[in-house]
Amino acid sequence: MERPTVIDLAAAPGSGESWGAPAWKVYAWGVAELLLVSNPWQISSRLRRAVLVAFGARIGDGVVLRPRLRVRFPWKLAIGDRSWIGEDVWLHNQDELTIGSDAVVSQGTFITTGSHAHRRDMALLTRPVTIEDGAWVTARCIVLGGSRIGVSALVKPGTVVSGEVPDGMVFGQPAGEVLGPRFT
Helix, strand or coil: CCCCCCCCHHCCCCCCCCCCCCCHHHHHHHHHHHEEEEEECCCCHHHHHHHHHHHCCEEEECCEECCCCEEEEEHHHHEEECCCCCCCCEEEEEEEEEEEECCCCCCCCCCEEEEECCCCCCCCCCCCCCCCCCCCCCCCCECCCCHHHHHCCCCCCCCCCEECCCCCCEEECCCCCCEEECCC
Protein backbone atom coordinates (compact mmCIF):
# COMPACT_ATOMS: atom_id res chain seq x y z
CA MET A 1 0.00 0.00 0.00
CA GLU A 2 1.30 3.44 -0.96
CA ARG A 3 1.99 5.90 1.87
CA PRO A 4 -0.48 8.83 1.92
CA THR A 5 0.77 12.33 1.07
CA VAL A 6 2.24 14.35 3.95
CA ILE A 7 2.07 18.14 3.63
CA ASP A 8 5.27 19.97 4.65
CA LEU A 9 3.90 22.35 7.27
CA ALA A 10 7.05 24.47 7.18
CA ALA A 11 5.98 25.56 3.69
CA ALA A 12 2.32 26.20 4.56
CA PRO A 13 1.24 29.73 3.60
CA GLY A 14 -0.71 32.03 5.87
CA SER A 15 1.40 32.65 8.96
CA GLY A 16 0.63 36.18 10.12
CA GLU A 17 -1.38 37.01 7.02
CA SER A 18 -4.67 37.15 8.94
CA TRP A 19 -3.41 39.49 11.65
CA GLY A 20 -4.78 42.67 10.11
CA ALA A 21 -2.52 44.71 12.43
CA PRO A 22 1.19 45.34 12.93
CA ALA A 23 3.19 42.78 14.94
CA TRP A 24 3.63 45.14 17.92
CA LYS A 25 -0.16 45.43 18.29
CA VAL A 26 -0.67 41.65 18.08
CA TYR A 27 1.98 41.07 20.78
CA ALA A 28 0.67 43.90 22.99
CA TRP A 29 -2.80 42.39 22.68
CA GLY A 30 -1.42 39.00 23.79
CA VAL A 31 -0.16 40.53 27.04
CA ALA A 32 -3.33 42.58 27.65
CA GLU A 33 -5.56 39.57 26.94
CA LEU A 34 -3.63 37.38 29.37
CA LEU A 35 -3.63 39.92 32.20
CA LEU A 36 -6.99 41.63 31.79
CA VAL A 37 -9.38 39.59 29.62
CA SER A 38 -8.81 35.83 29.91
CA ASN A 39 -7.55 36.00 33.50
CA PRO A 40 -10.10 34.18 35.73
CA TRP A 41 -9.22 36.43 38.69
CA GLN A 42 -10.27 39.53 36.79
CA ILE A 43 -14.00 39.76 37.49
CA SER A 44 -14.88 43.15 35.99
CA SER A 45 -16.84 42.95 32.75
CA ARG A 46 -16.39 46.72 32.43
CA LEU A 47 -12.56 46.45 32.48
CA ARG A 48 -12.64 43.53 30.04
CA ARG A 49 -14.78 45.62 27.67
CA ALA A 50 -12.50 48.67 28.00
CA VAL A 51 -9.41 46.63 27.09
CA LEU A 52 -11.12 45.04 24.08
CA VAL A 53 -12.34 48.45 22.86
CA ALA A 54 -8.85 49.95 23.36
CA PHE A 55 -7.60 47.30 20.91
CA GLY A 56 -10.30 48.04 18.32
CA ALA A 57 -13.31 45.89 19.24
CA ARG A 58 -16.70 47.49 18.63
CA ILE A 59 -18.79 46.61 21.68
CA GLY A 60 -22.24 48.01 22.43
CA ASP A 61 -23.74 49.14 25.72
CA GLY A 62 -24.66 46.72 28.49
CA VAL A 63 -22.57 43.81 27.15
CA VAL A 64 -21.57 41.19 29.74
CA LEU A 65 -18.16 39.58 29.20
CA ARG A 66 -17.45 36.75 31.64
CA PRO A 67 -14.00 35.60 32.88
CA ARG A 68 -11.68 33.38 30.82
CA LEU A 69 -12.84 34.96 27.55
CA ARG A 70 -10.30 34.57 24.74
CA VAL A 71 -10.33 36.82 21.68
CA ARG A 72 -7.81 36.30 18.87
CA PHE A 73 -8.04 39.72 17.20
CA PRO A 74 -10.28 42.30 18.94
CA TRP A 75 -10.03 44.66 15.96
CA LYS A 76 -12.09 42.07 14.01
CA LEU A 77 -14.86 41.81 16.63
CA ALA A 78 -18.24 43.58 16.83
CA ILE A 79 -20.81 42.88 19.58
CA GLY A 80 -24.18 44.63 19.77
CA ASP A 81 -25.94 46.05 22.83
CA ARG A 82 -26.91 43.94 25.87
CA SER A 83 -25.30 40.71 24.62
CA TRP A 84 -23.85 38.13 27.01
CA ILE A 85 -20.59 36.29 26.37
CA GLY A 86 -20.19 33.40 28.84
CA GLU A 87 -17.24 32.08 30.77
CA ASP A 88 -14.53 30.18 28.89
CA VAL A 89 -15.73 31.32 25.44
CA TRP A 90 -13.04 31.34 22.75
CA LEU A 91 -13.54 33.76 19.85
CA HIS A 92 -10.82 32.63 17.42
CA ASN A 93 -11.62 35.37 14.93
CA GLN A 94 -9.02 35.52 12.21
CA ASP A 95 -11.75 37.12 10.09
CA GLU A 96 -14.67 39.36 11.04
CA LEU A 97 -16.91 38.09 13.84
CA THR A 98 -20.20 39.92 14.36
CA ILE A 99 -22.47 39.18 17.31
CA GLY A 100 -25.74 41.11 17.28
CA SER A 101 -27.66 42.78 20.10
CA ASP A 102 -29.37 40.73 22.84
CA ALA A 103 -27.44 37.63 21.72
CA VAL A 104 -25.94 35.01 24.04
CA VAL A 105 -22.82 32.92 23.51
CA SER A 106 -22.74 30.47 26.43
CA GLN A 107 -19.98 28.82 28.41
CA GLY A 108 -17.25 26.88 26.69
CA THR A 109 -18.28 27.75 23.14
CA PHE A 110 -15.59 27.96 20.45
CA ILE A 111 -16.13 30.20 17.43
CA THR A 112 -13.53 30.11 14.67
CA THR A 113 -13.36 31.98 11.39
CA GLY A 114 -10.32 30.06 10.18
CA SER A 115 -9.49 26.70 8.69
CA HIS A 116 -6.91 25.29 6.29
CA ALA A 117 -6.69 24.05 2.71
CA HIS A 118 -6.21 20.50 3.99
CA ARG A 119 -6.13 18.81 0.55
CA ARG A 120 -3.61 21.22 -0.92
CA ASP A 121 -0.96 23.04 1.13
CA MET A 122 -2.57 23.80 4.52
CA ALA A 123 -2.90 27.49 3.56
CA LEU A 124 -4.96 29.50 6.00
CA LEU A 125 -8.55 30.04 4.84
CA THR A 126 -10.81 32.50 6.67
CA ARG A 127 -14.52 33.30 6.42
CA PRO A 128 -16.55 35.64 8.64
CA VAL A 129 -19.12 34.48 11.21
CA THR A 130 -22.35 36.31 12.03
CA ILE A 131 -24.57 35.67 15.05
CA GLU A 132 -27.70 37.74 14.60
CA ASP A 133 -29.77 39.69 17.15
CA GLY A 134 -31.46 37.59 19.83
CA ALA A 135 -29.65 34.37 18.91
CA TRP A 136 -28.52 31.99 21.65
CA VAL A 137 -25.53 29.72 21.10
CA THR A 138 -25.74 27.47 24.16
CA ALA A 139 -22.93 25.73 26.05
CA ARG A 140 -19.96 23.98 24.43
CA CYS A 141 -20.91 24.62 20.81
CA ILE A 142 -18.49 24.97 17.92
CA VAL A 143 -19.27 27.57 15.24
CA LEU A 144 -17.18 27.33 12.07
CA GLY A 145 -16.14 29.99 9.56
CA GLY A 146 -18.76 31.09 7.09
CA SER A 147 -21.62 30.36 9.49
CA ARG A 148 -24.63 32.59 10.11
CA ILE A 149 -26.88 32.01 13.09
CA GLY A 150 -30.21 33.69 12.41
CA VAL A 151 -32.27 36.18 14.39
CA SER A 152 -33.55 34.58 17.63
CA ALA A 153 -32.25 31.15 16.60
CA LEU A 154 -31.13 28.73 19.32
CA VAL A 155 -28.21 26.31 18.95
CA LYS A 156 -28.48 23.36 21.34
CA PRO A 157 -25.55 22.39 23.62
CA GLY A 158 -22.64 20.57 22.03
CA THR A 159 -23.68 21.31 18.45
CA VAL A 160 -21.29 22.01 15.58
CA VAL A 161 -22.53 24.76 13.27
CA SER A 162 -21.19 24.89 9.73
CA GLY A 163 -23.40 27.07 7.55
CA GLU A 164 -26.81 28.63 8.03
CA VAL A 165 -29.11 28.39 11.04
CA PRO A 166 -32.44 29.93 9.95
CA ASP A 167 -34.08 32.78 11.86
CA GLY A 168 -36.13 31.68 14.85
CA MET A 169 -35.21 27.98 14.62
CA VAL A 170 -33.80 25.52 17.15
CA PHE A 171 -30.73 23.80 15.69
CA GLY A 172 -28.87 20.92 17.21
CA GLN A 173 -27.89 17.39 17.86
CA PRO A 174 -27.77 14.63 16.97
CA ALA A 175 -27.20 15.47 13.30
CA GLY A 176 -26.93 19.26 13.37
CA GLU A 177 -30.27 19.91 11.76
CA VAL A 178 -33.23 22.24 12.11
CA LEU A 179 -35.52 20.78 14.78
CA GLY A 180 -38.36 23.30 14.64
CA PRO A 181 -39.34 26.84 15.56
CA ARG A 182 -38.00 28.42 18.75
CA PHE A 183 -41.15 30.43 19.41
CA THR A 184 -44.63 29.12 18.64
